[in-house]
Amino acid sequence: MRTGAGAMRVRRHEVVTTDPDVACQAILALTGHRVVLDGSRRDFRFALWTAQAGLLGLDRMAHSMTARSRTGPYADFMAVHVVRGRLGLAAGRADVRTSPGGVRTSAPVESSVSWTDLAGLVVRLPAERVALVAAVRAGANPQTFRFLGLAPVSTATAQAWARLSLFLHGLPDDALGQPLVQESLVDLAATTALAVFPNTTMTADYVPGPRRVPPAVVRRAQQYLDDHAAEPVTVAQVAAACGVGARALQAAFHRHVGHSPLTHLRRVRLARAHRDLVAAEPGGDETVAGIARRWGWTSPGRFAAAYREAYGRPPSATLHG
Template identity: 35%
Template sequence: MRNPPFDSDDLAATEAFLNDAYTRVRIGNHGARRVRARIRRAALGTVNFDQLDLGFDMTYDAEPLGRVCLVTVHSGRVEQHRSAGGSDTFAPGQTGVLTTHDLPFSGVVRTSRYDITLFDPVILDRLTIAEGGGRVRVNGHRPISPAAGRRLRRVLTHLQQIAADPETATSPLTAASAADYLAATVLATLPTTAASEPTGTDRRDAHPETVRRAITYLESHLSEKVAITDVAAAAFVTPRALQLAFRRHLDTTPLEYLQRLRLAAAHEQLRAAAPGDGQTVAAVARRWGFPHPGRFATAYRRHYGRTPGQTLRD
């Protein structure tokens, strides 16, 4: 879902907008260029995707955002000063963590066009647990490898496209699926405090009964927002034990299994559609948490050997 764009050539108006949209911040013009700020925002549930184009060198000194902020630079530079000392510079083609949710931040945006993605770190807890308990945190500013950085950028671009489409962005199930997609990608590409290995208790709990209880829960919550933590609680095990059980006994993950169940539900809805009832492939895909019709069609054909459009017409 897109919000009204912001366009201004006034420094005070730009500062007021940033205070309203993000957090308390003081800005200044650090160079000779006149102020020019263009900001576009799209959202998927609680995740925001902002495109910023600043035609001047803007200094900033901000209070904590309360959200993790990822940055992808397309032109210019974004220089971030760390509260613990030191600095980092994001150049064109680079993606990383501009700031974590609970720390103040400052720096200079040097005539840059860049994207930022803002999300509550609680979405990471939906998929895993932290070492030693507590909340999962992003504890590094750069992807773990160049390949991880490329993967993160691809996913952020894909989610931006979904958020810009009003037909998909307003679906609660799409927003929840997109948040899980983002969380899984962040956990795989950035340094975090997520636990990496199952404990002895997790291994003991990874038995077929755990899988049976989890499947029962998934089948009764297909059209709802589902988090790994919810499924694990229903199966009376930890998220790590749940993931290990699915991998050991079904050679898949809980979320991949959930996607298969939702694919089957979409298949049944397409088969049950009557001529003239207004059903479309895109609407059915959105109904079951598939925001991108093309990817839904690919998965459907791989599973059923025909396109969803053929099933709908027949």
């Protein structure tokens, strides 16, 4: 019995070549940037894999030569995790050199990019979505929100982004294709980006506290979350449906029920997953991992832990019981 949101196709594109000219054309087609190559073309290797899962974009590239390019302003958020080689970016007064293990964002202005024997992982998000998360989390004005630097604020935050990058690129299509999983991954990536890279939420002056929201609005929000649990839902959407601000709704949930709106949503989805486990046909095609992903869990292990805490038994016992 399938009651959650249906899986969506993950759009993928792949180019693997030993011809430098084909590689340059692939980069031009993807980014619109013309690449100038340096050095010997002998033993050249290039590979590019791209994936688009809803709002989340993931790219992997390996390029064995030295190259340089001019890039125009990049309006959306994009972060590169360098796995091998060197990556340089010069934009205005900023000149960032990234070595293996390092990360950096794209520039919102025209810039110069260079690399040598590069292998890297890219995560892309719409700028509007990151600004919306900044508004919910920190009360930032979405119209004026922006990132202020190309490099992470610390070594620890750079490592946090590198771990997230590896995690996202390691997810299979049957996870990335689930709408609820996509929604949680976009929120996770945007929230992490706000903590890792310099942005206006870190430099803002005092932001007034959210106005008080009565319990009746919280109950209305809970009902909205119950009714839309099978759909990708954000706190901003719930708040708009209830006629209040996102930060005010967050504060009201903590005040009146002791947890956040998203915690309530996770509990509802866990209950729906339990219902699907109970209703599954004995010996049928349903799996614990499939049901978990349908209801927004990327990790079957974390789902199993949450399920055991709530129901006192592993989900596999319910499925096969």
